[in-house]
Amino acid sequence: MGSPSLILALIIVGLVLTVAIVLGLIAVLVWIGLKLLACIVAFIGSVLAGSVLALVVLLLVLAALALLYWFIFVVHRLPLFLVGLGNLTHIPAVPFILSELPGTAVRLGLRSKQTEQAKEGLSTEFTIGGRTTDGYTFMYGTASDSSYTKLSLDAPDQFAMAWTTFANVPYDLAPSLRLFAETLRDKEAATAQFWPTIARYGLVLNLIILENVSEARGGRLKAALGGAWTDEMQALQAAGALYVIDMTFFSQFPVSTVDGFPRFTPATLTFLKRESGAIVPFAIRVAGFNGGGMQHFVKSDPAWLYALQAAKTSITVWGIWLGHVYHWHIVTAAMQMTMFQTFGARHIVRQLLARQSNYLIAFDQFLLLVWGISPPTSVSTSAQFLQMMDAFAAGRPFSSDDPKTTIAALGLRKEDFTLHDDWDQYPVVRYLLIIWAAVECYVRLVIDANYASDDAIRHDAELQSWISASGDPSQGNVADLPPLDSKDALKRVLTSLIFRVTAHGAGRLNQAANPALTFVANFPPCLQDPNIPRPDTEMDTARLLAFLPKTGTIGAMATFLFTFTYSPPYEPFIPLAGVDADLPFTGATADACNAALAKFRRDVKAFMDLWAADAHVPPTPAQEHQWALNIET
Numbered sequence: 001m002g003s004p005s006l007i008l009a010l011i012i013v014g015l016v017l018t019v020a021i022v023l024g025l026i027a028v029l030v031w032i033g034l035k036l037l038a039c040i041v042a043f044i045g046s047v048l049a050g051s052v053l054a055l056v057v058l059l060l061v062l063a064a065l066a067l068l069y070w071f072i073f074v075v076h077r078l079p080l081f082l083v084g085l086g087n088l089t090h091i092p093a094v095p096f097i098l099s100e101l102p103g104t105a106v107r108l109g110l111r112s113k114q115t116e117q118a119k120e121g122l123s124t125e126f127t128i129g130g131r132t133t134d135g136y137t138f139m140y141g142t143a144s145d146s147s148y149t150k151l152s153l154d155a156p157d158q159f160a161m162a163w164t165t166f167a168n169v170p171y172d173l174a175p176s177l178r179l180f181a182e183t184l185r186d187k188e189a190a191t192a193q194f195w196p197t198i199a200r201y202g203l204v205l206n207l208i209i210l211e212n213v214s215e216a217r218g219g220r221l222k223a224a225l226g227g228a229w230t231d232e233m234q235a236l237q238a239a240g241a242l243y244v245i246d247m248t249f250f251s252q253f254p255v256s257t258v259d260g261f262p263r264f265t266p267a268t269l270t271f272l273k274r275e276s277g278a279i280v281p282f283a284i285r286v287a288g289f290n291g292g293g294m295q296h297f298v299k300s301d302p303a304w305l306y307a308l309q310a311a312k313t314s315i316t317v318w319g320i321w322l323g324h325v326y327h328w329h330i331v332t333a334a335m336q337m338t339m340f341q342t343f344g345a346r347h348i349v350r351q352l353l354a355r356q357s358n359y360l361i362a363f364d365q366f367l368l369l370v371w372g373i374s375p376p377t378s379v380s381t382s383a384q385f386l387q388m389m390d391a392f393a394a395g396r397p398f399s400s401d402d403p404k405t406t407i408a409a410l411g412l413r414k415e416d417f418t419l420h421d422d423w424d425q426y427p428v429v430r431y432l433l434i435i436w437a438a439v440e441c442y443v444r445l446v447i448d449a450n451y452a453s454d455d456a457i458r459h460d461a462e463l464q465s466w467i468s469a470s471g472d473p474s475q476g477n478v479a480d481l482p483p484l485d486s487k488d489a490l491k492r493v494l495t496s497l498i499f500r501v502t503a504h505g506a507g508r509l510n511q512a513a514n515p516a517l518t519f520v521a522n523f524p525p526c527l528q529d530p531n532i533p534r535p536d537t538e539m540d541t542a543r544l545l546a547f548l549p550k551t552g553t554i555g556a557m558a559t560f561l562f563t564f565t566y567s568p569p570y571e572p573f574i575p576l577a578g579v580d581a582d583l584p585f586t587g588a589t590a591d592a593c594n595a596a597l598a599k600f601r602r603d604v605k606a607f608m609d610l611w612a613a614d615a616h617v618p619p620t621p622a623q624e625h626q627w628a629l630n631i632e633t
């Protein structure tokens with residue numbers, strides 16, 4: 001320590017110097033400002049004096065400012081050829097709006113702050129590889145030691161490390177832990193729980209994926225399987241009791257390596273049968289890139305548990321990128337872009353659609369720029385993501401994304417999945433159809449209040465421009481949009497779009513993630529070994545767990561899920577002041593439209609109660625304002 005008088009002197013000198021520097025900087029800025037002002041005055045003087053050169057420069061400056069404004073503040077389609085992806089012609093327009101980039105970065109930064117309490121609640125201790133510490137440390141490491149994040153689990157119940165002890169009180173987790181962990185040890189339990197886990201917990205992954213095998217499809221599968229097509233499969237198909245979950249789409253995409261470990265999305269084809277009222281898997285094909293390493297597993301094989309986990313992995317990746325992001329983000333953003341570009345602010349379609357169209361375009365562009373915020377799948381760059389979206393979009397009409405169209409295309413019959421209430425044996429379908437019905441009613445009431453006839457639709461120039469721009473390959477590039485020649489056609493398009501945004505809002509409720517998705521072995525985002533074992537490989541627990549997500553990957557998945565569940569929406573679907581508050585419709589039909597909106601909110605609230613009852617969590621008002629109005633993340 002120096003003497004007090006010396007320290008005081010240094011502080012005074014420091015202060016004097018700081019004040020002098022600040023005053024100096026202010027003086028420089030004022031001087032520059034005055035010079036600039038003088039230049040502008042002189043320049044305007046030249047313009048007023050009739051200087052042709054000054055006039056030309058003025059016009060050029062104004063044009064440049066207008067162009068800059070247009071570029072920064074107006075939504076545009078990203079020209080994919082600029083990033084070397086001009087060959088992607090199927091994907092709907094990927095919009096961008098630069099002015100929203102800073103706000104998005106700040107909001108997402110706040111999200112990570114908001115999830116801190118939940119992450120700090122990852123405090124349960126585990127012993128893995130002879131090291132004992134809390135789940136947080138295993139998942140995220142320490143400042144000086146990342147080796148904690150590189151471990152395979154020792155025991156199935158360690159997947160509970162992503163269950164936070166914060167605000168999880170509604171759940172009695174012991175039965176879930178027993179059930180979920182058993183699926184990694186016991187063939188019978190794993191086989192029995194495979195389908196119910198997907199059907200019950202796959203809402204935010206939009207998992208309408210089960211396909212009833214028709215005679216024609218059976219013929220194609222038989223040809224593809226050759227000798228692996230069995231008499232049992234034939235008999236089941238003939239009885240209408242054979243199903244497949246086809247995830248062979250993923251054979252197009254290579255394995256990636258992140259943080260020193262492979263991330264592998266296997267291409268799987270899972271055969272299931274209806275048996276005593278249940279849907280049970282009995283054969284699974286697993287293949288790698290371009291079909292490499294393909295193996296055919298049946299339930300009696302020693303490696304059957306591996307095959308089930310491989311199927312779960314591809315289903316999870318399908319759910320994240322195709323079920324959720326393609327269906328709900330990609331097509332919607334393209335049509336929001338054309339909506340913003342086409343309609344005047346007071347047009348009824350703009351009023352209807354725009355109030356749920358904030359944040360999505362900005363979030364998608366941020367995701368493409370900062371791919372590190374994405375979940376830990378084998379899709380490791382935004383270019384790979386765009387390629388995957390393009391491959392999925394090829395030959396896919398707009399209407400294919402709607403749940404009723406999907407259910408029909410998959411050959412699923414309501415009576416096969418109904419015990420008491422419609423589709424109660426396939427809850428994901430049940431939930432999505434209830435949300436669809438709420439949206440359908442809302443859109444019907446608003447459109448009926450604003451269009452007297454089909455003619456009014458046909459003669460609405462803005463509407464016709466919008467649908468034309470949306471389908472135009474050089475603009476929205478959304479395939480096979482129906483012509484808007486009737487009220488029904490408009491209702492179908494708007495219901496589809498508002499449904500996507502509204503269904504997406506469910507992802508913020510606690511039960512969307514807990515306890516099933518946060519037990520990452522239920523929905524693994526990747527396998528961490530790209531080798532596909534032979535079916536006769538003895539698969540003890542340690543060997544099975546070595547294929548599954550490492551501790552750091554579990555942490556990355558928890559971060560992804562917590563971002564939704566443990567932060568408030570930017571705007572809640574149900575206003576804080578209640579369903580009858582913040583009614584925004586204006587114009588001659590405002591009363592009817594606002595009444596429709598209030599009913600829409602009540603319908604979604606009723607669904608929240610139904611879902612809460614199924615998930616054994618408290619009904620509204622608990623989580624009432626957690627449902628997001630827009631697609632935010």
Ligand SMILES: [Fe+2]
Binds near residue numbers: 325504633
């Ligand atoms: Fe999303």
